[in-house]
Amino acid sequence: xxxxxxxxxxxxxxxxxxxxxxxxxxxxxxxxxxxxxxxxxxxxxxxxxxxxxxxxxxxxxxxxxxxxxxxxxxxxxxxxxxxxxxxxxxxxxxxxxxxxxxxxxxxxxxxxxxxxxxxxxxxxxxxxxxxxxxxxxxxxxxxxxxxxxxxxxxxxxxxxxxxxxxxxxxxxxxxxxxxxxxxxxxxxxxxxxxxxxxxxxxxxxxxxxxxxxxxxxxxxxxxxxxxxxxxxxxxxxxxxxxxxxxxxxxxxxxxxxxxxxxxxxxxxxxxxxxxxxxxxxxxxxxxxxxxxxxxxxxxxxxxxxxxxxxxxxxxxxxxxxxxxxxxxxxxxxxxxxxxxxxxxxxxxxxxxxxxxxxxxxxxxxxxxxxxxxxxxxxxxxxxxxxxxxxxxxxxxxxxxxxxxxxxxxxxxxxxxxxxxxxxxxxxxxxxxxxxxxxxxxxxxxxxxxxxxxxxxxxxxxxxxxxxxxxxxxxxxxxxxxxxxxxxxxxxxxxxxxxxxxxxxxxxxx
DNA sequence: AAAAAAT
Numbered sequence: 001x002x003x004x005x006x007x008x009x010x011x012x013x014x015x016x017x018x019x020x021x022x023x024x025x026x027x028x029x030x031x032x033x034x035x036x037x038x039x040x041x042x043x044x045x046x047x048x049x050x051x052x053x054x055x056x057x058x059x060x061x062x063x064x065x066x067x068x069x070x071x072x073x074x075x076x077x078x079x080x081x082x083x084x085x086x087x088x089x090x091x092x093x094x095x096x097x098x099x100x101x102x103x104x105x106x107x108x109x110x111x112x113x114x115x116x117x118x119x120x121x122x123x124x125x126x127x128x129x130x131x132x133x134x135x136x137x138x139x140x141x142x143x144x145x146x147x148x149x150x151x152x153x154x155x156x157x158x159x160x161x162x163x164x165x166x167x168x169x170x171x172x173x174x175x176x177x178x179x180x181x182x183x184x185x186x187x188x189x190x191x192x193x194x195x196x197x198x199x200x201x202x203x204x205x206x207x208x209x210x211x212x213x214x215x216x217x218x219x220x221x222x223x224x225x226x227x228x229x230x231x232x233x234x235x236x237x238x239x240x241x242x243x244x245x246x247x248x249x250x251x252x253x254x255x256x257x258x259x260x261x262x263x264x265x266x267x268x269x270x271x272x273x274x275x276x277x278x279x280x281x282x283x284x285x286x287x288x289x290x291x292x293x294x295x296x297x298x299x300x301x302x303x304x305x306x307x308x309x310x311x312x313x314x315x316x317x318x319x320x321x322x323x324x325x326x327x328x329x330x331x332x333x334x335x336x337x338x339x340x341x342x343x344x345x346x347x348x349x350x351x352x353x354x355x356x357x358x359x360x361x362x363x364x365x366x367x368x369x370x371x372x373x374x375x376x377x378x379x380x381x382x383x384x385x386x387x388x389x390x391x392x393x394x395x396x397x398x399x400x401x402x403x404x405x406x407x408x409x410x411x412x413x414x415x416x417x418x419x420x421x422x423x424x425x426x427x428x429x430x431x432x433x434x435x436x437x438x439x440x441x442x443x444x445x446x447x448x449x450x451x452x453x454x455x456x457x458x459x460x461x462x463x464x465x466x467x468x469x470x471x472x473x474x475x476x477x478x479x480x481x482x483x484x485x486x487x488x489x490x491x492x493x494x495x496x497x498x499x500x501x502x503x504x505x506x507x508x509x
Numbered sequence: 510a511a512a513a514a515a516t
């Protein structure tokens with residue numbers, strides 16, 4: 001806990017943990033047509049009895065400069081109840097004012113046009129209004145930013161990259177590293193759309209499949225201004241001197257906690273950082289994710305501090321406030337593994353299709369295939385994605401799902417993070433996510449990312465966790481405790497009405 | 510008894 005705030009200035013202020021936004025209770029924003037506007041978490045239920053006598057001292061929200069502004073009523077970081085659950089820790093003297101409109105950000109007319117015309121955004125979301133001034137105000141400080149799933153983080157760093165690039169300079173100036181091929185592609189799609197009128201050039205840094213393979217030595221040096229890719233390929237390009245790092249102005253890690261986690265992509269990511277800091281010591285670093293557990297948070301802060309030797313800002317959300325209130329979570333106890341398949345066949349397939357698209361998460365590639373075969377055998381149409389498929393197949397299956405041609409997608413954790421499809425209203429955990437070093441412990445972060453595939457941008461959603469046996473129940477309980485979020489039980493797995501009811505209560509029917 | 514990236 002005490003680790004992170006070490007470099008920051010130290011005037012503490014608390015965020016009011018008890019949300020006071022009870023005004024719009026009658027008409028929560030449930031429309032699936034919400035565009036580019038933070039529909040926001042509904043007002044809070046009165047759960048936790050005493051757990052919230054927040055110890056301000058340990059939370060360390062430091063709003064040194066902001067506090068000054070506050071007296072002038074310039075910023076609304078603290079006044080706005082909407083922002084109460086994002087904690088800002090700023091360093092140094094730079095004052096920031098949260099952006100009420102995109103016009104407040106000194107963006108180029110081309111970029112504004114992209115936001116309004118192409119993206120159809122209206123106003124910055126919460127994380128956007130807070131983080132964009134931090135990203136775009138000189139001196140360009142590094143930023144470690146946590147925000148809820150589906151709250152618009154991608155826009156923050158894509159806008160950051162697009163506005164830092166000098167269009168006249170035909171060399172790589174912005175680099176974004178992602179954990180999966182799918183996420184890199186998705187981020188590139190956002191970049192192309194948002195940057196449509198800027199003329200800024202970009203390229204994906206992904207491994208080529210066999211058909212398009214070209215030895216790295218024969219490749220021409222990269223001249224695109226923005227590169228988005230996966231760590232292996234980016235490292236390869238840098239090592240082969242095909243990707244110059246001397247003009248880089250901004251470096252982004254999407255899903256940064258995973259990118260810097262032990263057993264994740266830590267080594268690759270650190271290598272990229274070291275190479276870049278060597279040639280572009282003033283390069284701005286942005287680390288974004290919905291999750292930063294205490295371990296990773298400590299490491300991430302340390303590496304940013306040690307390597308880049310610059311001031312950095314931080315935005316964090318308490319884990320108890322990370323579950324989306326718009327996504328209703330359920331658990332179903334089942335007598336055996338076979339009934340998991342039956343419950344999906346009899347309940348999920350029927351009901352799920354009525355309320356939108358569904359993603360079913362499984363633990364292994366093998367169980368993905370087994371479930372797929374079983375459901376196909378029953379005559380249902382499902383598609384499956386996992387990392388062992390060819391790149392071509394992966395792209396095709398994602399595209400079909402995004403185009404709405406398929407309704408139910410079985411996936412390993414390859415899509416657990418970042419995958420953005422507004423029509424996904426239902427997530428099923430066929431297996432609960434568990435830590436691979438301690439099989440009896442849940443992987444809290446993966447759980448949160450998985451359920452965050454539903455309820456994008458304030459939309460309604462539901463999650464069914466399929467439990468089988470004492471161990472599953474224990475893991476579920478640990479997850480509930482960790483996020484301080486009760487998961488409702490569907491008591492009879494054979495009762496149609498209970499499932500229908502659950503979806504109704506989730507606001508989906 | 511592990512996902513993913515990539516060699």
